[in-house]
Amino acid sequence: MFRFTAFVVLILCFSFALCTARAMAATADWVITINTKVVEPCLNYPNSKLNPLIRSSIYFEQNVLETSEIDKELQKRGAEPDIAIPQTLYEYLYSSHLRTVGMRRYKQLDVKPGTTGIIKVAISNSSYRQEEINAAGGAVVRIYLDLYLNKMPLRSIVVQKDAFDAFIQELQRHGFRTVTRMPGQLTQSVASLSIRSEPAGRQQLMNYGM
Amino acid sequence: MLAVVVLVAIIIVAVLGIGIVVSMMMMSQKRTQSDIETLSLQMATGINKDDWVGQMNSMTEYSRELVFSSRSALNEAIAHHQRMRPLALQLMDEARQSAELIESERRELTVLIMKDLQKQSNDVADAASSKPGMRLPGVSADATQLKNVDAGYIDGVLTNLTSAEGLPDLREYDQQEKYITQKSFVYLPNINAKLPAPDDDLNFSFCSLPAAAKNTVAPARLTSNSVFKKLMTAGPEAGNDFTKCKFLPSAVQIVSSTKVSSGNQLSAPMSVSITAASPGATTRLP
DSSP states (O other): HHHHHHHHHHHHHHHHHHHHHHHHHHHSEEEEEEEEEESSSSSTOOOOEEEEEEEEEEOOOOOOOOOOOOHHHHHHHTOOOOEEEEEEEEEEEETTTTTTEEEEEOOOOSSSOOOOOEEEEEEEESSTHHHHHHHHHHHHHHHHHHHHTTTEEEEEEEGGGHHHHHHHHHHHHHEEEEEOOOTTTOOOOEEEEEEESSSOOOOEEEEOOO | HHHHHHHHHHHHHHHHHHHHHHHHHHHHHHHHHHHHHHHHHHHHHHTGGHHHHHHHHHHHHHHHHHHHHHHHHHHHHHOOOOOHHHHHHHHHHHHHHHHHHHHHHHHHHHHHHHHHHHHHHHHHHEEEEEEEEEEETTTTEOOOEEEEEEEEETOOOSSOOBOOOOHHHHHHHHHTTTTTTTOBBBBBEEEOOOOOOOOOOOTTEOOOOOOOOTTTTOOOEOOOOOOGGEEEEEEESSSOGOOOOOOOEEEEEEEEEEEEEETTTTEEEEEEEEEEEEEOOOOOOO
8 A cells, every 4th residue: 555655746847857957848839959989080199188079059940939919910010930940050168177268150149139948958979078068068158148139038047967067067157046936035146057968867056256 | 318307307306305205394384283282282281180170269259259258257346346356366376377378278289280390391302212213214303392381371261260249348359459350350360469557568460270160170281372461480490589579370381392314414393382271160169
């Protein structure tokens, strides 16, 4: 009886987590995906300070947006309706030894300003996993700035559960601090990040600045 | 009558002898040329070993894009989003430091390539000094001496880089500064593509290197001496400061000399000059 109850509770929790994750993704107007990969062989001459080189591939996609009353009014006056944007390569960011060293941009960020979304980070299972986590952290910080300047609020960052702690450490290295917000507590912050794990179970709020 | 026949026979033998000597000398030069061509191709292939020159060219351009993009973000933050200024400034500093690192590594790679060419030159020179040369009936040739091994590039060959589609402001700036071709937006070779102030203190040196065309990488090949442009002498003499070589090389020119003698009467140095271009950049971006 106890075992059956525990099993039912486990299934309910899993379903809830899954639905929550799906619900969160479904309500995100756009999704930015960051995939990291070691570029091999590359610049592996003797005493090279640019090896290993990690490439973070950054894609964006926009879902079909719900049309608000204001949008309908604008469309009546000739504005074009919002359309879905399939997954599009935005840029490559190159990192080596804890530092972003280069960028190759292919497209401008054509996501509608004012819409909210999430960043999903996917780190490969290579022998340079720590370097990839470092690269992903650097990429997230740069993308976050791009989003802020383009008036696109970031809802959360989703990271693999087994890379969660290392990813948090990497963001700390970039000047973000973990925060435990108490009810009613005011936190002065230049920028806030909400980081969630996938599968669900870990969550962390971080602030940049004081 | 007999005297005439003998005289004619002597003349015929003399002409045949001169012909044999001349053909031996030409054979000797051909052999020397073949050896130098093989050496040139070998050295040229070593210049862009594992596409390090292509990759470094690309990383220099990526570093430039990062600096430009970070500066644009910082300017935007200062103008409209003061609260993000500290973060934007931090990322700007990182981009600038990375640009200095890339430039430093580019210089290191240049020195590495030049030293490798110098070593190969010295090895050939040492091997030649221990060779006895060639001795044939009527003609002899000393062992081939390397006079000069120069590193450089091929005139008219552009870079393997194109300006970024995703940064129209940078492309416009590059067009104004004439860093790129008008139609295909390919960066011009052997330039220091400086960015606008305040980042004009950083160096972004692009070298000449043919890009891959339709998945085909340009192989190492012999080419005309007239299109070779020298950057710096690599060998066989020592003493050159390779850190002063301004750009990564992508071609090599070898000048060799062989003293050919016919008995004790005829003797002349025969000089051979061969130019070879390195393999081009691969299709795969870093």
